Amino acid sequence: FCRVMRALLGAARRAASAAACSAANIASKPTGKRLFGATAVVGAAAFSSVYAFDSAARPDFSLSGAKVMTWGQGGSGQLGFGESTINWLAPRGAEGVDQEDIVHIAAGWKHTAVLTKEGEVWTFGCGQYGRLGHGDQADQLTPRLVFGLDGVKVTSIACGGYHTAAVSDKGELYVWGRGWDGELGSGTTKSADEPQLVSGLKGKKVVQVSCGDSFTLALTDSGELYSFGTGYEGQLGHGSKTNELAPKKVEGFGGEKVTKIATGKEHCLAVTESGSLFSWGADDYGQLGVGKRARYMREPTEVRKLKVRSCKADSLSQLAYIKRQAKKHDNSKKASQYFNTCIHAHRNA
Known part of the structure; x- marks a missing residue:
């Protein structure tokens, strides 16, 4: 799976509670071994600041002067180096879009998508099933413009498996x-090698999309959540x-509007207008x-009594930023062992 981060070459301010990396923390030797503790990234000492996200996240501000840095498995060209590199152990700039104003990156299974400030989508990597x-x-092997979106200004992208x-901005x-x-929402099980409009959402204004392995979530401006694709693990809700x-509307949020969504491989997260966090799908x-x-x-099942402002998920775990917690929970290992693996909290004093 291709791991993608973006290095911001211009000065960019981030909220202290969300800051995760800095140039001073980046120093280690390249390795192909698994690491089980927090380890700094090698080869990125020139980063003035780093913003990391996956297909489930979307930046809430525009950043110019960015450079796409990739590393990991690259056998299908998903690193964008212009070659089929089996593995690359340290961050390296992808070719072709270095000078573009990049505002979003998303990574799937052996493919990568990049969104520019102008609303253009570039993809690279494995082209099987037409995913590019x-x-x-x-x-x-290098980023290529998706011409099927010509005339469409894209504001957000996501990659599934x-x-x-x-x-689009509309x-x-x-x-x-x-x-x-059914992850394309077309009413059929056919694949598509070019972008196609999801007609089942006609009349709805989608503001966020998030893709799991073989399913898709779409959030509208009215706070309604729709899902389509595989539902074997309950990931459609x-x-x-x-x-x-x-597309089929997801119920079960107590009448509240949904404000943020995120997906892992086979599970989902949703934040409602009151700050409640809901999850559903696989729980292995x-x-x-x-x-x-x-x-x-x-x-959808509420995750304790948390107040959350945003959420993020990957294939097995998930991350939520806590806005406010009314009272402390039991800190015993028994009561919190699973809770602690999923939630990263910044509690108010």
Whole structure:
């Protein structure tokens, strides 16, 4: 899986509670071994600041002068170096988009998408199932513009395992790639090698999209959440394991509007207007954060009584920023062992 970060070459201010990296913390030797503790990244000493995110996150400000840095597995060209590098152990600049104003990056299974300030989408890596959106299934070793979005100004992108999604400034949702489980929302299980509009959301204004392995979530400006694709682990949130080939509204938030969403491989997170955090889907490793491990949860379930402002998820775990917590929870290991693996909290005094 391609790990992508962006190095901001210009000065960029970030809230102290969200700061995670700085140039002073970056120093280590390249290694292909697994690391189980916090380890600084080598080869990035020139970073003036770093902003990291995945397909589930979207920056809330525009940043210019950015350079895309990639590393990890690159056998299909997903690192954007212009070659099929099996593994690259340290950050290196991707070719072709270095001088663009990059505002968003997303990574899927062996493919990468980049969004520019002008609203253009560039993709590279594995082209199987048409996930790059270039009208074919060829691998792309360097970033290439997705011409199927010509005339469309994209504001947000996301990558699933084998598909890609983009939201336009008009609130339209475009998807492409593998569609075997309905993750393209077209009403069929056909794949698409070029961007296609999700007609099932006509009349809705999509403001955020997030993709899991083989499913998609779409959040509208009215706070409604829609899901489609594979539902085997309950990741669609409809109370069943049935696949949905077209967008279907997710219920179960107590009548509240949803404000933020995030997806892992087979699980989901949603934050409501009151700051409540909900999770559903696979829970093999306790990634739902509900205090006990379950095989799965097929409907949105509130994660304790937290006040959350944003959330993020990866394949197995998830991260939430706490805005306010009314009272302290039991700090015993038994009560918090799964909770602590999922939540990163900044508690108010």
